Amino acid sequence: MPELPEVEIATRNLRSWLAGERLTRVELPSSRVLRGVAPEALSKLLAGKRVETLERRGKWIRLALSGGAVLHSHLGMTGKWVLRDRSDGPQKYERARFDTRRRSVRYLDPRLFGRLLASPHGEPLAAWDALGPDPLVDGIDARVLGATLARTRRSIKEALMDQSVLAGVGNIQAAEALWRARIHPQLAADRLARDPAAVRSLARAILASIEFTLRDEAGPEITYVEEPGARNPFKVYGRAGEPCPRCSASLKRIVQGGRSTVFCARCQRRSALTSGGGCATRRRT
DNA sequence: AACGGAACCTGAAAGC
DNA sequence: TGCTTTCAGGTTCCGT
Structure with a gap:
């Protein structure tokens, strides 16, 4: 279940697998991922094209193909791009298959929240254009x-997820980031927003958390933290009830906008413009 | 216009 | 043991 770091890793992997390569075989079984697009039309559009460039913005990946077509990929909650042998048959939850002369790349997505959208002539994607600044691309x-x-x-938690x-x-x-x-x-x-120092601190924390996650998860095949047997590299996410890594108070879980938030009620302060929070220790993480 | 909540899916874990 | 409930990091749409 991917956010910026996981999508960045997927983009780097896809770039190393596909950039400059011609798609020799494209298979798109009909699924919700295609969102109303006829699978045959999409396969026809992609087959034989060369993948020229890949870029990421937010949680979207954009592949530019020879001839001017553009493919957008969003991983939703459970999507991932993986490398398999060309002799391997369809994988569990496989929703797309792109083969080149040397490789076979598959898109797997059990929950079908992901999307694969084509712009035959490079038409802009509204969701891409509506994105705010990307922390890695734009700073x-x-x-x-x-x-x-x-x-x-x-x-602030709900605003950050916008x-x-x-x-x-x-x-x-x-x-x-809020914990950091x-x-x-x-x-x-x-x-x-009335406390510019706190906003600067938040900006640094967002970048630090993204970069920490990127270093931790980089590799050819990501395991998302929710998957069975996965380890949890995060400081507070998924750790309600465990001690805060900074001050040892028990981490709390609340629901905001229908999603869970884990935080430390002792060292995360409720108001801007007041120092405090009762946490004296300062440790680099 | 901005916001909250439900809907969209499947599978694993927790609860009974 | 087996059934039921809850939960999961995504966006979108609808009603207020």
């Missing part, structure tokens, strides 16, 4: 972020 300008946050009264605020931040990265910046997830975004 985070704390003044711009502050101005954006000042425009909403929602909680893809027009920062592209690619999801439930895990939002929770992790010692900001309470229920603090109103516009209140936080």
Whole structure:
């Protein structure tokens, strides 16, 4: 279940597998992932084309093909791109297969929240165009972020998950960044925006969490933290009831906007413009 | 216009 | 043991 770091890793992998290669075989079994697109039309559009460039913005991947067609991939909650042998048959939950002369790349997606969308002539994708700044592609300008946050009264946690605020931040990265910046997830975004130092701290924390996750998860085949047997590399996500890695208080779980947030009620402060939080230790993570 | 909640799916884990 | 409930990191749509 991918956020920015997982999609970045998928993009790098796909680039190393497909960039410059011609698609010799394309298989697209009909599924919800195609969202109303006729599978045959899409296969026909892609087969024989060369993959020229791959880029990521937020949680979207864009593949530019020879001849001007563009393919957009969103991994939803359970999508992943993996490398298999060309002699391997269909994998469990396989929704797409792209073979080149040397490789066989498969898209697997059990829950079918992912999407594969084609623009035959490179037509823009509204969801891509609506994305806010991407922390890795564009960096985070704390003044711009502050101005954006000042425009909403929602909680900072919910605001961070809005893809027009920062592209690619999801439930895990939002929770992790807020913990790193010692900001309470229920603090109103516009209140936080009144404290430029706190916004700068949050911007740094978002980048630090993304980069930490990238280093931790990089590899040819990602295991998402929710999958059975997966280890959990995160500081607070999925750790309700465990001790805070910084101050040892028991981590709490609350629900915001229908999604769970884990945080430390002792060292994440509820109000901007007040120092405190009762946590004296400062440890690099 | 902005926001909250339900809907979209399947599978694993927890609860009874 | 087996059935039921809950939960999961995505977006979108609909009603207020």
